[in-house]
Amino acid sequence: MSTSSDVDHPQEGPGKLVLKLRGISKNFGAVSALADVDLDVHAGEVVALVGDNGAGKSTLVKILAGVHQPTSGTIDFDGEHVVLSDPATALGLGIATVFQDLALCENLDVVANIFLGRELNPVRLDEVSMEIRAWTLLNELSARIPSVREPVASLSGGQRQTVAIARSLLTEPKLILLDEPTAALGVAQTAEVLDLIERVRARGLGVIVISHNMEDVRAVADRIVVLRLGRNNGEFGPDVSNQDLVTAITGADENSVSRRASRRGMQQSREALI
Amino acid sequence: MTDDTQRVSTARLLDRRDERVAHADTLSGTIGAFVDRVRSGDLGSLPVVVGLLIICTAFQSLNPVFLAPDNLVNLLFDCSTVGVISLGIVCVLMVGEIDLSVGSVSGFSSALIGVLWVNQDWPVAVAVVTALVLGASIGALYAFLFNRLGMPSFVSTLSGLLAWLGLQLYLLGSSGSINLPYGSPLVNFGQMLVMPPIVSYTLAALAGVVVFATGYRMAARRRAAGLSASTLSRLLLKAALVIVVLEFIVYYLNLARGVPWMFGLFVGLCVVMNYALKRTKWGRSMSAVGGNREAARRAGINVRQIHMTAFMLCSTLAAAGGILGAARLASSSQQAGTGDVNLNAIAAAVIGGTSLFGGRGSAYSALLGIIVIQSIASGLTLLDLSSSLRYMITGAVLAVAVIVDSLARRSRVSHGRA
Numbered sequence: 241m242s243t244s245s246d247v248d249h250p251q252e253g254p255g256k257l258v259l260k261l262r263g264i265s266k267n268f269g270a271v272s273a274l275a276d277v278d279l280d281v282h283a284g285e286v287v288a289l290v291g292d293n294g295a296g297k298s299t300l301v302k303i304l305a306g307v308h309q310p311t312s313g314t315i316d317f318d319g320e321h322v323v324l325s326d327p328a329t330a331l332g333l334g335i336a337t338v339f340q341d342l343a344l345c346e347n348l349d350v351v352a353n354i355f356l357g358r359e360l361n362p363v364r365l366d367e368v369s370m371e372i373r374a375w376t377l378l379n380e381l382s383a384r385i386p387s388v389r390e391p392v393a394s395l396s397g398g399q400r401q402t403v404a405i406a407r408s409l410l411t412e413p414k415l416i417l418l419d420e421p422t423a424a425l426g427v428a429q430t431a432e433v434l435d436l437i438e439r440v441r442a443r444g445l446g447v448i449v450i451s452h453n454m455e456d457v458r459a460v461a462d463r464i465v466v467l468r469l470g471r472n473n474g475e476f477g478p479d480v481s482n483q484d485l486v487t488a489i490t491g492a493d494e495n496s497v498s499r500r501a502s503r504r505g506m507q508q509s510r511e512a513l514i
Numbered sequence: 515m516t517d518d519t520q521r522v523s524t525a526r527l528l529d530r531r532d533e534r535v536a537h538a539d540t541l542s543g544t545i546g547a548f549v550d551r552v553r554s555g556d557l558g559s560l561p562v563v564v565g566l567l568i569i570c571t572a573f574q575s576l577n578p579v580f581l582a583p584d585n586l587v588n589l590l591f592d593c594s595t596v597g598v599i600s601l602g603i604v605c606v607l608m609v610g611e612i613d614l615s616v617g618s619v620s621g622f623s624s625a626l627i628g629v630l631w632v633n634q635d636w637p638v639a640v641a642v643v644t645a646l647v648l649g650a651s652i653g654a655l656y657a658f659l660f661n662r663l664g665m666p667s668f669v670s671t672l673s674g675l676l677a678w679l680g681l682q683l684y685l686l687g688s689s690g691s692i693n694l695p696y697g698s699p700l701v702n703f704g705q706m707l708v709m710p711p712i713v714s715y716t717l718a719a720l721a722g723v724v725v726f727a728t729g730y731r732m733a734a735r736r737r738a739a740g741l742s743a744s745t746l747s748r749l750l751l752k753a754a755l756v757i758v759v760l761e762f763i764v765y766y767l768n769l770a771r772g773v774p775w776m777f778g779l780f781v782g783l784c785v786v787m788n789y790a791l792k793r794t795k796w797g798r799s800m801s802a803v804g805g806n807r808e809a810a811r812r813a814g815i816n817v818r819q820i821h822m823t824a825f826m827l828c829s830t831l832a833a834a835g836g837i838l839g840a841a842r843l844a845s846s847s848q849q850a851g852t853g854d855v856n857l858n859a860i861a862a863a864v865i866g867g868t869s870l871f872g873g874r875g876s877a878y879s880a881l882l883g884i885i886v887i888q889s890i891a892s893g894l895t896l897l898d899l900s901s902s903l904r905y906m907i908t909g910a911v912l913a914v915a916v917i918v919d920s921l922a923r924r925s926r927v928s929h930g931r932a
Contacts, residue, residue, distance in 0.1 A: 327812075328814065331814075339812070343806070343808060343809035343812045343813070344806070344809055345801070345802045345805035345806045345809050345810065345873070346805060346806065347801060347804070347805035347806075347873040347874055348798075348801060348802060348805060352798060352801075352802075356798070356802055356809070356810070356813040356815070357799075357810075357813035357814035357815050358813075358814070359795040359798055362794060362795035362796070363794055363795070364793060364794070365793050365794060365795065365798065367732075368732070368735045368736055368739050368741065369739075371529065371739075371741060372528065372739050372740075372741070375528045375529060387529065388529065389529075393926070393927070394929075
């Protein structure tokens with residue numbers, strides 16, 4: 241289904257607006273975790289959410305997943321004003337979340353995990369239909385899962401991420417949130433997951449990716465939204481320089497990352513002189 | 515049919531596209547896959563079968579009465595009472611919890627039968643239902659303590675062990691035991707009633723037919739859907755094997771009194787429980803909660819409700835086991851449910867292959883496990899050994915079973931099969 245051409249070049253112009261956040265704030269007691277945050281996500285668009293620790297990324301994702309409720313601000317989903325009062329509501333509307341720890345049952349096989357809590361035919365499980373649906377989903381994602389009847393414990397980290405994403409696609413969501421999908425993955429597995437994100441985008445879903453890895457973010461995102469101390473701190477295209485991105489994330493030209501870079505640069509030029 | 519055409523035809527199947535996975539399509543392939551599975555620590559019921567063979571050989575060589583049909587019929591009568599309790603233990607172990615009070619609950623319900631039926635002259639059916647309902651409410655209490663107050667099941671059931679034992683002693687009062695009337699249906703059921711040969715032979719054949727019919731339907735559906743399916747010859751072989759083995763057992767038991775109805779009830783409960791655990795959403799949720807509670811919760815499973823059903827089923831089955839035990843002994847006594855009943859029930863489930871760590875198990879593990887435990891007890895009794903030795907040996911067998919479980923689990927983790 242997905243060819244390399246639509247992977248390399250995102251579709252001409254984003255689709256219609258799926259998610260519109262305006263003025264989202266969240267206070268935990270005296271601490272203001274989010275202050276007046278705006279965010280737009282279109283269909284068929286990958287938006288990367290980056291920021292330092294404590295920037296409010298996770299809080300924002302939890303609000304979208306229905307785990308937390310915003311103190312103020314409005315959420316428009318699919319053109320309508322919505323209130324995400326609990327995780328089931330968010331899921332019902334079409335917002336699927338893949339949390340960092342994946343939450344798979346290692347003792348169950350891939351089919352059972354994909355359909356967990358949503359089994360077909362509760363009193364006489366329809367294993368055949370579930371297996372076919374699981375294969376269809378995995379094949380659409382061009383996933384490399386050897387067998388869906390093996391327990392998840394036998395899968396690699398990247399394959400588990402694939403299962404978790406396939407699981408979230410089962411409900412036909414319009415927006416999918418991925419929390420650190422490439423953390424703790426090897427080089428090849430990271431590339432596989434990035435491919436996977438692009439295939440999800442090609443299906444016309446809006447995708448929000450949270451990551452600390454600047455390289456991954458620039459490789460896959462159509463837009464990069466920076467949060468800093470709970471506020472919007474800039475929006476960039478995928479061709480932004482690392483320097484600019486780090487500046488936006490840390491909030492200063494002069495920061496530990498740039499200092500380190502210049503120190504190394506000086507060292508190298510000195511070595512070159514000698 | 516050449517090898518090549520076969521490969522081409524399987525290559526198109528939806529679940530056979532990945533050439534990295536070995537599939538066992540031939541008989542030797544099946545055996546190879548089985549060996550691989552065992553080596554990686556997925557032992558299934560292999561230890562219990564091996565254990566049973568060792569036990570039978572040892573006791574038979576020491577005392578030839580052991581494998582005599584008469585002794586085996588008695589053994590099956592004895593199996594059924596603790597076996598039903600053990601079936602409940604499988605439920606709580608599936609969700610990764612434990613119930614240490616099953617022995618006391620069974621003793622309590624046995625006392626209840628004596629008091630309500632014999633002393634108070636209630637109809638026997640009403641007394642039985644009352645005991646079962648009270649058993650279920652004990653499980654509900656444990657689940658409440660666990661779900662709402664966060665009390666570990668280990669502690670709540672340990673205190674239950676003492677509390678229900680006390681209640682049993684209180685109910686029986688100073689007399690200490692109540693004799694159930696001989697010749698009543700309940701006592702007959704526990705001591706005498708066996709299936710007529712025609713019924714037992716038919717049931718054994720029926721089991722094979724059901725194995726074949728369900729397997730055939732499944733294979734047809736899978737083939738129609740473009741998935742790999744087992745072949746007709748393999749299905750027939752499996753069904754024939756089931757029929758031959760079961761018919762032989764039935765024939766052998768019919769040389770003596772025959773197959774006890776009580777054992778039939780126990781096996782029936784195992785079959786129903788196996789279906790519920792393997793083929794329903796509830797059973798899938800039980801495994802999920804035992805495997806990863808947080809994942810189950812996030813998948814929208816009502817984890818509290820699953821715990822509730824597990825604890826309630828366990829103590830209801832414990833109460834049922836107590837009633838059967840009273841029927842077997844024709845009395846409700848202070849000794850009912852004490853001693854090794856508790857540990858035998860738990861040991862049977864673990865020996866049969868249900869993991870103490872949750873998420874893995876099968877209803878049939880109660881059946882296989884209790885036969886092992888009861889064989890040891892019966893063999894030692896035949897050798898005229900005192901209960902002191904019997905306790906020590908049963909304890910050692912339980913320890914070995916748990917060691918096998920732990921080692922197999924470690925091996926599964928390192929082979930990626932946890």
